[in-house]
Amino acid sequence: xxxxxxxxxxxxxxxxxxxxxxxxxxxxxxxxxxxxxxxxxxxxxxxxxxxxxxxxxxxxxxxxxxxxxxxxxxxxxxxxxxxxxxxxxxxxxxxxxxxxxxxxxxxxxxxxxxxxxxxxxxxxxxxxxxxxxxxxxxxxxxxxxxxxxxxxxxxxxxxxxxxxxxxxxxxxxxxxxxxxxxxxxxxxxxxxxxxxxxxxxxxxxxxxxxxxxxxxxxxxxxxxxxxxxxxxxxxxxxxxxxxxxxxxxxxxxxxxxxxxxxxxxxxxxxxxxxxxxxxxxxxxxxxxxxxxxxxxxxxxxxxxxxxxxxxxxxxxxxxxxxxxxxxxxxxxxxxxxxxxxxxxxxxxxxx
Amino acid sequence: xxxxxxxxxxxxxxxxxxxxxxxxxxxxxxxxxxxxxxxxxxxxxxxxxxxxxxxxxxxxxxxxxxxxxxxxxxxxxxxxxxxxxxxxxxxxxxxxxxxxxxxxxxxxxxxxxxxxxxxxxxxxxxxxxxxxxxxxxxxxxxxxxxxxxxxxxxxxxxxxxxxxxxxxxxxxxxxxxxxxxxxxxxxxxxxxxxxxxxxxxxxxxxxxxxxx
Numbered sequence: 001x002x003x004x005x006x007x008x009x010x011x012x013x014x015x016x017x018x019x020x021x022x023x024x025x026x027x028x029x030x031x032x033x034x035x036x037x038x039x040x041x042x043x044x045x046x047x048x049x050x051x052x053x054x055x056x057x058x059x060x061x062x063x064x065x066x067x068x069x070x071x072x073x074x075x076x077x078x079x080x081x082x083x084x085x086x087x088x089x090x091x092x093x094x095x096x097x098x099x100x101x102x103x104x105x106x107x108x109x110x111x112x113x114x115x116x117x118x119x120x121x122x123x124x125x126x127x128x129x130x131x132x133x134x135x136x137x138x139x140x141x142x143x144x145x146x147x148x149x150x151x152x153x154x155x156x157x158x159x160x161x162x163x164x165x166x167x168x169x170x171x172x173x174x175x176x177x178x179x180x181x182x183x184x185x186x187x188x189x190x191x192x193x194x195x196x197x198x199x200x201x202x203x204x205x206x207x208x209x210x211x212x213x214x215x216x217x218x219x220x221x222x223x224x225x226x227x228x229x230x231x232x233x234x235x236x237x238x239x240x241x242x243x244x245x246x247x248x249x250x251x252x253x254x255x256x257x258x259x260x261x262x263x264x265x266x267x268x269x270x271x272x273x274x275x276x277x278x279x280x281x282x283x284x285x286x287x288x289x290x291x292x293x294x295x296x297x298x299x300x301x302x303x304x305x306x307x308x309x310x311x312x313x314x315x316x317x318x319x320x321x322x323x324x325x326x327x328x329x330x331x332x333x334x335x336x337x338x339x340x341x342x343x344x345x346x347x348x349x350x351x
Numbered sequence: 352x353x354x355x356x357x358x359x360x361x362x363x364x365x366x367x368x369x370x371x372x373x374x375x376x377x378x379x380x381x382x383x384x385x386x387x388x389x390x391x392x393x394x395x396x397x398x399x400x401x402x403x404x405x406x407x408x409x410x411x412x413x414x415x416x417x418x419x420x421x422x423x424x425x426x427x428x429x430x431x432x433x434x435x436x437x438x439x440x441x442x443x444x445x446x447x448x449x450x451x452x453x454x455x456x457x458x459x460x461x462x463x464x465x466x467x468x469x470x471x472x473x474x475x476x477x478x479x480x481x482x483x484x485x486x487x488x489x490x491x492x493x494x495x496x497x498x499x500x501x502x503x504x505x506x507x508x509x510x511x512x513x514x515x516x517x518x519x520x521x522x523x524x525x526x527x528x529x530x531x532x533x534x535x536x537x538x539x540x541x542x543x544x545x546x547x548x549x550x551x552x553x554x555x556x557x558x559x560x561x562x563x
Contacts, residue, residue: 090452095502098452160455164414165421168369213367213412242528244409264532288501288532292539325501 011140012070013198020235020258022277022314028306028344031144031282031318032069032333035077036096036326038062046326047091050076053128060133064141066330067337070316072137074129074192075146075323078203081188082156084121085113094326104158107170110177115184118191127195134196144237145197146322147189149204150181150228151221157181167217178224186231193234201237202229202257203322208243210263222248225255237261237282242321249274264289264320269308272315280314285336287319291327295335302339310348317344359397366398366419367411378426391468395423396553399463403548413455420459420549423466442560446495447474447482449503449510456497456527463549464495469556471495479506483513486521493559495524495552496542504529504536511541522559526552 010018010026018025038059039049049055060072079089079099088100104110118124126145133143148156154163154177166174189200206212207221229236238252239261245252249271252260262271262283275281285301293301302317309315317340324333358381365373381394402419405411446464448457454476464471474485486494498504507525514521522543530537530545537545543559546552 092450092502095500098500100452160453161417161458164417167414168418209409209412211413213415217414218412242532247409286532288529288536291501292533292535327501327505 013139013142016070016142016316019313019316020280022280022312024311024313024346027346028310028340029070029316030068030337030340030344031071031073031316032063032067032324032336033071033073033075033144033319033322034063034067034324034333035073035075037324037328037330037333040330041066045093046095046097050125053125053132056125056129057132057136060129061136067333068341069337070141072133072141072143073146074126074133074143074197075201076126076129078148079156080122080126081148081153081184084116084118084123085157086116087156096323096326099156102156102158102162104154104162104177107173109158110173113177113180115180115187118188123188123191127191130192130195130197142198143196144199144201145189145192145195145234146201146203147185147192147232149202149207149221149225150178150185151224152204152206153181153185155206178220182224182228185228189232189234193232197234199235199237199258200232201239201261201322202232203239203241205241205243207248207251208240208245208263209247210240210243214247218248222251222255225252229256237280239282239322246271246274249279253279259316261318261322262320267308268305272309276312276314280316281309282316282318283309284320285318287321287323287325287328290319290332291325291329293332293335295331298332298335299339299342302336303343306340306344306348310344310346313346356393356397359394359401362394362398363401363419366402366422367405367415369415369418369422371422371425374422375426388468391427391466395427395466396550399423399466399553400550403550406548416549417455417459420462420466424462427466427468442493442556443489443491444469444471444493444495444556445474445486445489445491446471446497448476448497449482449506450478451476451498451500451503453499454497456499460495460497460526460546460549460552463553464556467553469553479509479513482510483517483519486514487517487519491519491521493522493524493556495526495546495556498525498527498529501529503527505540507540507542524552524555524559 015025015029039046041059041062077096082099083089087103090098090100212218235258237259238257259280259282264284264286362377382390524544525542526546544555546555
């Protein structure tokens with residue numbers, strides 16, 4: 001199995017670890033967070049692709065070789081977590097599946113909510129995938145697992161409006177929901193670590209000030225993050241999934257993460273200045289706009305991002321949301337990869 | 352509009368702190384001084400505009416936008432329908448989401464529209480075919496489409512094509528995350544206007560109405 005890095009002195013793992021140590025590796029690491037594109041590689045529908053671990057394993061390995069990036073990403077789709085709680089998953093031909101009708105419809109549903117059995121649910125496919133990928137790459141390529149935060153999961157469990165109103169109007173019930181979700185998040189993340197995940201990406205858009213108001217609720221989100229991350233047995237990346245980060249860098253640091261996913265609506269240079277030497281910046285190519293970029297535009301965007309945040313290490317080039325949309329072409333993804341190999345070599349003299 | 356008046360700023364302060372009683376007190380005080388249309392023009396709309404702009408600037412969170420919209424909607428439940436209709440005309444209007452289970456954007460826009468005195472049809476979650484059919488059947492002139500997923504945003508093009516085929520000249524106002532992240536997308540899918548937030552959506556309706 002090739003990790004695509006034979007011509008460079010560092011393995012992807014070494015490159016990423018050096019970056020996380022706030023040192024300059026041989027080049028800027030690239031996390032091309034491709035999920036559904038594996039279905040294109042195998043000529044399968046998205047639904048069929050995610051039906052078997054072996055398909056996702058094959059898709060991830062083919063994309064690693066094709067795009068010469070620096071991680072494997074056995075994340076299936078966000079709706080798989082509520083699916084484990086009993087929610088329906090709605091499939092589409094050209095995008096990630098959605099959660100169907102909320103699994104929590106009443107106060108009773110919260111009071112009776114149980115942590116699902118991870119090994120005997122849909123989540124086991126993700127664990128099988130992670131184990132197989134680990135067997136293929138060993139310690140050469142980081143494997144990034146995903147866990148949605150206890151604070152953000154209710155958006156899919158009960159719908160955004162009902163969850164916001166629960167936060168404001170029923171603090172005791174909100175707390176009860178958090179306890180179940182936190183236990184689930186810890187067990188789910190650690191099951192992935194045990195299966196071979198090198199790190200866990202903690203998706204928590206609700207602890208962004210874009211979504212939750214500064215004050216009691218946002219503080220609660222970070223308190224929950226700190227408690228949860230402290231129980232996850234691997235390094236973590238904190239991802240606000242397009243939410244703004246700049247004003248909460250200290251809170252993310254206090255929660256104990258090694259990296260921070262940055263929104264495309266923020267200036268990467270400004271964020272890097274605040275994070276330099278403290279937390280690795282992950283981002284922030286615009287995944288939505290990427291769909292209509294030409295290869296040349298893609299290369300320019302990569303060059304600009306490296307110029308802004310590459311110096312001194314502590315920067316992993318990625319998209320802003322944690323998943324590349326289905327509509328983004330292979331041509332553009334190849335251009336992104338080519339550009340990071342061209343301009344991302346340290347020292348950054350050509351950038 | 353007097354978006355920086357003390358009353359408006361006090362009202363905004365109560366709304367973003369989710370102080371329902373405080374907001375109601377200010378609303379009633381302004382209502383007692385004049386007509387409902389004046390209350391909408393001088394209090395509700397400016398306040399929602401300040402809150403919408405605050406979200407754009409990062410000083411207000413989406414949860415606050417949502418709760419503020421709901422409080423304003425609750426306050427407007429006492430508006431005599433004729434008063435609101437007289438204020439804003441009676442343009443056939445509808446709102447929908449396309450094959451998307453995320454309803455928050457639609458709920459916020461709906462609350463802002465009701466709070467602003469508009470009446471409209473809520474088509475809920477529909478396919479492009481269902482939406483085009485309903486628009487034609489109801490002779491809708493302006494449709495607001497809220498999206499969260501990129502694929503849903505791209506479906507607007509299909510709605511546009513179906514409307515053109517059926518001879519409808521309904522104008523399409525779009526909003527939601529994909530359109531915020533790619534400012535060219537709304538034109539690409541053939542929409543007539545884009546609202547980056549609820550107040551921009553209300554403004555876009557006014558623009559569409561003036562072109563009629």
